[in-house]
Amino acid sequence: MDITKLKLRQIRDMLDNGQISCKEIINAYIERIDDLDGDLPCFITRTSEMALEQASDADKRIANGDAGELTGIPLAISDNICTKGVKTTAGGKMLEDFVPPYDATIISRLNEQGAVLLGKTNLDEMGMSGSTKNSHFGNTSNPYNSADSTIGSAAGVAAGLFPAGIAADAGGTMTCPAANCGMASIRPTYGRVSRYGLIANASSFDQIGGIANDAHDLAILLGAIAGYDEFDRTSSTKATTDFTAKIGDSLKGMKIALPKEFYGDMVDDAVKEAVLSAAKQYEEMGADLIEVSIPSMEFAIPTYYIIANAEISSNLARYDGIKFGYRGEDIDSYEQLVKRSRTEAFGDEAKRRILLGNFVLSSDSYKDYFEKALAVKQKMMSEFTDVFASCDVILTPTNTVNSPVEGSVASYNSIYCAAPSSIAMLPSITTTCGYGDNGMPIGMSIIGRRFDEATIIGVADQFERGFNKILPALLGGR
Amino acid sequence: MFIPVIGLEVHAELLTDSKIFCGCSAEFGGDHNTRCCPSCAGFPGTLPMLNKRAVEYAIRAGFTMNCDINKLTYWDRKNYFYPDLPTAYQVSQLYLPLCVNGKVDINVDGEGSKQIRIHQIHLEEDAGKLVHDDFNNVSLADYNRGGIPLIEIVTEPDFSNADEVKEFVEKISLLLQYAGVCECRMEQGQLRVDVNISLMRQGDEKLGTRAEIKNLNSIKSITRAIEYEIKRQTEILQNGEKVVQETRRFNENRGTTSSLRSKVDAHDYRYFPDPDIPAVTITQAELDSIREQLPELPDTRLERYIDEYKLTPVNAKILIADRAISDFFDEAVKSYNKPKSISDFIIVELLRRINLGELDANAIPFSAQEFARLVQAADEQKIAKNNAKTTLRYMIETGDSLDKIAEENGFWIKEDREKLVSTIDKILAENENVVAEYLAGEVKVFGYLMGQCTKALRGVCTPQSIKKELEDKLGKLK
Ligand SMILES: [Zn+2]
Numbered sequence: 001m002d003i004t005k006l007k008l009r010q011i012r013d014m015l016d017n018g019q020i021s022c023k024e025i026i027n028a029y030i031e032r033i034d035d036l037d038g039d040l041p042c043f044i045t046r047t048s049e050m051a052l053e054q055a056s057d058a059d060k061r062i063a064n065g066d067a068g069e070l071t072g073i074p075l076a077i078s079d080n081i082c083t084k085g086v087k088t089t090a091g092g093k094m095l096e097d098f099v100p101p102y103d104a105t106i107i108s109r110l111n112e113q114g115a116v117l118l119g120k121t122n123l124d125e126m127g128m129s130g131s132t133k134n135s136h137f138g139n140t141s142n143p144y145n146s147a148d149s150t151i152g153s154a155a156g157v158a159a160g161l162f163p164a165g166i167a168a169d170a171g172g173t174m175t176c177p178a179a180n181c182g183m184a185s186i187r188p189t190y191g192r193v194s195r196y197g198l199i200a201n202a203s204s205f206d207q208i209g210g211i212a213n214d215a216h217d218l219a220i221l222l223g224a225i226a227g228y229d230e231f232d233r234t235s236s237t238k239a240t241t242d243f244t245a246k247i248g249d250s251l252k253g254m255k256i257a258l259p260k261e262f263y264g265d266m267v268d269d270a271v272k273e274a275v276l277s278a279a280k281q282y283e284e285m286g287a288d289l290i291e292v293s294i295p296s297m298e299f300a301i302p303t304y305y306i307i308a309n310a311e312i313s314s315n316l317a318r319y320d321g322i323k324f325g326y327r328g329e330d331i332d333s334y335e336q337l338v339k340r341s342r343t344e345a346f347g348d349e350a351k352r353r354i355l356l357g358n359f360v361l362s363s364d365s366y367k368d369y370f371e372k373a374l375a376v377k378q379k380m381m382s383e384f385t386d387v388f389a390s391c392d393v394i395l396t397p398t399n400t401v402n403s404p405v406e407g408s409v410a411s412y413n414s415i416y417c418a419a420p421s422s423i424a425m426l427p428s429i430t431t432t433c434g435y436g437d438n439g440m441p442i443g444m445s446i447i448g449r450r451f452d453e454a455t456i457i458g459v460a461d462q463f464e465r466g467f468n469k470i471l472p473a474l475l476g477g478r
Numbered sequence: 479m480f481i482p483v484i485g486l487e488v489h490a491e492l493l494t495d496s497k498i499f500c501g502c503s504a505e506f507g508g509d510h511n512t513r514c515c516p517s518c519a520g521f522p523g524t525l526p527m528l529n530k531r532a533v534e535y536a537i538r539a540g541f542t543m544n545c546d547i548n549k550l551t552y553w554d555r556k557n558y559f560y561p562d563l564p565t566a567y568q569v570s571q572l573y574l575p576l577c578v579n580g581k582v583d584i585n586v587d588g589e590g591s592k593q594i595r596i597h598q599i600h601l602e603e604d605a606g607k608l609v610h611d612d613f614n615n616v617s618l619a620d621y622n623r624g625g626i627p628l629i630e631i632v633t634e635p636d637f638s639n640a641d642e643v644k645e646f647v648e649k650i651s652l653l654l655q656y657a658g659v660c661e662c663r664m665e666q667g668q669l670r671v672d673v674n675i676s677l678m679r680q681g682d683e684k685l686g687t688r689a690e691i692k693n694l695n696s697i698k699s700i701t702r703a704i705e706y707e708i709k710r711q712t713e714i715l716q717n718g719e720k721v722v723q724e725t726r727r728f729n730e731n732r733g734t735t736s737s738l739r740s741k742v743d744a745h746d747y748r749y750f751p752d753p754d755i756p757a758v759t760i761t762q763a764e765l766d767s768i769r770e771q772l773p774e775l776p777d778t779r780l781e782r783y784i785d786e787y788k789l790t791p792v793n794a795k796i797l798i799a800d801r802a803i804s805d806f807f808d809e810a811v812k813s814y815n816k817p818k819s820i821s822d823f824i825i826v827e828l829l830r831r832i833n834l835g836e837l838d839a840n841a842i843p844f845s846a847q848e849f850a851r852l853v854q855a856a857d858e859q860k861i862a863k864n865n866a867k868t869t870l871r872y873m874i875e876t877g878d879s880l881d882k883i884a885e886e887n888g889f890w891i892k893e894d895r896e897k898l899v900s901t902i903d904k905i906l907a908e909n910e911n912v913v914a915e916y917l918a919g920e921v922k923v924f925g926y927l928m929g930q931c932t933k934a935l936r937g938v939c940t941p942q943s944i945k946k947e948l949e950d951k952l953g954k955l956k
Binding site: 081090101104197198204232234310311313314317323325361362 | 516519520521522523524525526527528555557559561564565566567617619746748749750753754755756
């Protein structure tokens with residue numbers, strides 16, 4: 001059976017109408033991972049045995065007629081999301097042997113629904129960046145372009161190793177690589193999905209979302225994990241809606257805003273062209289395009305990195321070698337224990353960010369850096385609010401370039417388009433709108449009002465219906 | 479020539495059932511690391527869940543010290559490495575503390591009343607504890623105490639000697655006990671005091687350089703440390719040298735303070751708002767309801783005892799010094815409205831037993847009503863004074879009821895008139911000579927006759943009725 005391009009809801013149908021058993025489908029995926037993952041690789045830890053047990057439970061549930069949307073659906077989870085009894089490394093040496101004594105809230109929710117976990121996917125240490133260049137476990141390559149280093153959950157969906165992945169985004173760490181892998185990805189509104197059990201990167205940006213083949217699958221995935229959680233007091237008590245509600249709705253009269261800052265010098269022409277041609281197609285579908293402005297975009301990158309690094313420096317301080325994680329050897333004092341453990345286990349990027357974070361929080365620079373970044377964040381939020389007074393959604397590029405990103409500064413700059421919606425805590429969905437000459441997909445992002453994921457999912461879906469996807473090079477695409 | 483200028487930071491553990499950010503028990507003690515969970519041990523992925531009761535208790539404490547309450551408050555991270563601090567940051571409040579601008583009046587013998595200003599009271603978490611195993615030459619961390627809610631009461635530098643500080647610490651201990659938010663057992667670390675102290679030359683306007691003495695855990699240590707530090711700094715200044723700004727520790731055995739770290743080594747705590755804890759808004763209605771639930775405070779109670787119950791200020795002060803005793807007194811007065819009798823019996827008998835360690839004021843094994851009945855019985859001479867004391871002792875020792883003890887030991891005086899008359903008749907008949915002397919005007923022999931009668935009539939009638947009957951009979955013989 002060819003499971004290469006199977007969508008989550010196709011698997012649902014096949015399972016529900018008895019075309020195939022969950023055990024068969026899981027075996028097919030396990031085999032496919034055996035065959036293909038070595039070239040990528042996407043996984044840090046595979047949980048095939050557990051997956052087969054979960055599959056037979058799912059088959060029973062399906063037979064008993066009490067299957068939910070995700071019962072028996074194979075998924076992969078980014079390795080910074082805690083799974084009880086299953087090693088959770090957060091991509092670093094520090095937690096290389098860490099086995100959490102508890103499940104993240106989203107894992108409990110997936111387990112209740114009988115989803116099947118194929119394994120834990122590769123990411124940058126603690127989720128810092130979306131390239132796996134900072135992963136202790138090596139790079140994952142983009143199935144469209146092996147020179148592009150990407151995250152396990154994006155490459156895995158693109159290569160058909162699993163129909164959907166769950167990962168966390170902070171300033172584009174999930175949506176950017178997903179776009180480069182030609183996949184759809186949603187980072188919901190901050191607070192929509194519980195962060196409990198997500199190993200913290202930058203707390204005020206971290207948000208769990210998903211990667212799948214299309215927007216409709218993302219809506220189903222999001223429905224399964226969203227909702228208030230008393231263990232995460234920053235999660236919203238707002239009732240979750242049916243995220244598929246607006247799929248198929250006409251776009252006639254919909255106002256789509258294009259903030260000019262997203263179409264300036266910071267973005268490659270090829271990317272702009274692809275997104276603008278998608279905008280034109282929306283216009284043909286009856287939508288009105290309007291030009292707007294988000295002036296504080298000028299400060300989006302420093303604002304993101306000041307706040308993120310400040311939070312990272314504090315979030316990573318708990319890794320002192322005492323209670324969990326890596327512990328240096330031949331220690332004869334507390335100070336030495338902390339120094340040695342952290343020096344030996346943290347990667348360069350983690351160290352760089354800890355230093356930057358400590359700098360912006362130090363009493364000499366707090367006012368000049370951290371306070372100003374918080375002020376820009378407020379300003380950016382109010383600018384978005386103003387823009388949404390005259391539009392329904394905002395259309396932007398996802399990445400600034402259509403090629404692998406080399407070097408730290410370029411990598412920091414590459415989130416220019418993805419960071420603003422993350423800073424403003426708004427929901428954003430990315431989907432493919434074209435391909436570059438090098439074969440790498442180009443993604444566009446649709447940003448929505450707070451908690452209005454249903455609309456951006458509907459808008460993305462409308463475009464996907466008329467778009468011809470190209471298979472990745474790895475699977476015989478061009 | 480030098481005037482000491484002293485300010486305090488007082489840490490008080492709140493009496494909540496559970497910790498400030500998780501469900502673990504906040505009770506004192508327990509086997510090592512049995513009262514902690516992934517959250518309060520700072521495990522990756524866990525998040526804080528603010529305990530509303532802790533906020534309420536801190537507000538209560540603020541009210542007892544006449545503070546303004548900030549209706550919008552949030553928490554900051556205070557970042558520093560220490561092995562007893564699981565996350566390497568303490569959640570505290572710097573930028574917008576819960577309570578501000580308070581005042582507490584103290585009375586120092588010979589000085590009269592003085593007002594101490596409270597700069598702020600903020601709510602934070604306690605750290606764990608280190609256990610040093612000198613035998614194996616290792617230090618072990620116990621996180622049972624980690625996450626117990628603390629308030630930190632920060633005063634203005636309004637004290638000028640150790641007596642004032644002692645008065646203040648005793649006064650706020652009482653306030654916190656009455657408010658029901660802290661038991662203030664210093665020996666258990668429930669109340670810990672840091673003292674900031676500097677000397678100012680008479681006539682100067684500028685404060686001198688201060689030293690901070692950390693973690694004083696008894697009134698005696700506080701007094702001794704302040705007195706030593708005043709002496710030390712005076713000597714330095716008299717020698718024309720300069721006081722160094724530093725943190726010092728008090729050595730209890732030697733009664734001296736020694737340097738812990740100088741200002742150069744002082745921590746930069748890199749405070750910033752904790753992104754995991756949403757800001758809390760408190761409504762006026764909530765504040766009103768917390769204020770309404772506040773019990774009568776010691777100052778008001780003292781006035782009531784003196785004005786309404788006509789107790790002496792000395793006795794009134796003794797009673798209010800322990801809320802449990804004062805509550806017991808009030809209850810007892812409710813069922814027997816003779817405040818002076820109750821107060822005397824409590825101060826002379828009950829407190830003596832408590833001070834001897836025979837009884838815990840918080841666990842008196844009989845009700846205030848039962849106690850009031852005993853006092854009343856003694857007042858009305860239904861039980862002899864000495865027997866009443868013995869009864870109290872038995873009530874404490876055996877836990878038996880007043881009735882049972884008085885019955886079994888024959889303490890009840892039954893007022894048997896027939897026996898009274900016949901016994902007196904018999905004694906008068908047996909003492910014809912004495913009676914004759916009395917009738918001849920030798921009135922002092924009355925005492926001898928009275929003595930014979932009370933001895934024979936013990937437990938039968940009260941001394942009053944014996945005296946009256948004896949006088950009547952002798953009168954008739956005249
Ligand atoms: Zn706990």
